[in-house]
Amino acid sequence: MKAVQFMSYGAADVLRINEVDRPAPAAGEVLVAVEASSVNGHDVIVRSGGLKMVSGRRFPIGVGLDFAGVVADIGAGVAGYRAGDRVWGTVHPRQRHTTAGAAEYVVVAADRLAPMPAGLSPVEAASLVVAGTTALIALRDSVQLAAGERVLVRGAAGGVGTAAVQLAHSMGGHVTALARDRHAHILTALGADEVRDYGSTTSDQIGPFDVILDTVGTELHCYRGRLTRTGRMVTVGLSGPALAAIAASSVHGSRRIRTFSANPDTAMLRDLAAHVDSGALRPVIDGVHPLADAPAAHQAFERGGVVGKQVIEVAA
Structure with missing residues (x-):
């Protein structure tokens, strides 16, 4: 083979x-x-x-x-x-x-x-396995997004980001997508309520947010500062600086920066399939x-x- x-x-x-x-x-x-x-x-x-x-x-x-x-x-x-x-x-x-x-x-x-x-199709299915389960674990399990909360998806045009925008929308979140301006129409169609251009938008120009899902792994301390008093943040963009920021944020308790290792099993894959079947994720x-x-x-x-x-x- x-x-x-x-x-x-x-x-x-x-x-x-x-x-x-x-x-x-x-x-x-x-x-x-x-x-x-x-x-x-x-x-x-x-x-x-x-x-x-x-x-x-x-x-x-x-x-x-x-x-x-x-x-x-x-x-x-x-x-x-x-x-x-x-x-x-x-x-x-x-x-x-x-x-x-x-x-x-x-x-x-x-x-x-x-x-x-x-x-x-097989191509469509393969595109969702890791991206979809990562976004689902992040939003549902790590930060427990609730309906009505304001959520920022940073790196929203990537594989995890596009899945996260859709899932956050289906969970009732008010979704702000941070990505390139030219992708705004696609992200809006996926469920984003607002799209901000990452090239011209700094962290202090947006928010505050109840939930932040980061896929980039940079400037984490700046974005953590845009959380509400009960806000939660999770990143899947891991690097040396990101790991340092995660460790340093532990002093902030529930407002720390979370991360996780996505390792989906059969149950998680079945959960993801249910979101596809319902039309919440494509x-x-x-x-x-x-x-x-x-x-x-x-x-x-x-x-x-x-x-x-x-x-x-x-x-x-």
Whole structure:
């Protein structure tokens, strides 16, 4: 089978499409014939060497945190799935993978899968797995957004941002989206009540907010200062400075800057599917790339300035 791998850490051009043996599912695992996988920040960090402590220096290493596809085989003890079922899911983000979601086949634990929403194509489904579950965990579980609250989504045009705008709107929040001006019409259509241009808007010109969801990871202390007395803030844009700001904010109690490690299981994926089925969440895709052009998909993700996700179509 074909799989996207790299033999050394670096820029997107280290990615190679290699021919490797097809994996077989062990007990409790499912083999999925992958139809699509998206590019996520985790993929870029691993590829560039930002998680060497976890991924190590044994190569090759595969990329692709999420996937959508069809069950090809099941291991012993797996119930609830059979060959031909359409599923979506993720590989474990804290494990080293020789091959991962950006491959023709992937093996994962059965509790990392769920049925794919019937109304989505594989490309659409793959675009929502990580972005959607991250936004849902952030808003529902981390900051517990309530109806009527004012919420700021910073980095609103990205994969997590576009999902967060939609979910915050469906949860009854008054949504301010911070993004490029040229994306205002799209974000408004997704449910944003206001769109402010990030290039000309400073933190002290907006708010205050009951909830802030940050996907950027910079100037966190400035935006935390725009919280109401009972406000909550969460960031998914992690970096060295961001981690320092998170640690320093602990003195502020409930108004601290929160973060989390999204690691969705079957229950979370089913919850996400319910939001899709209800019409509260729909895919936003900027580009679709064939498996052979996986490096171009990573490059497009890193350039930024787009709306939504970069998706790798494995099986057309």
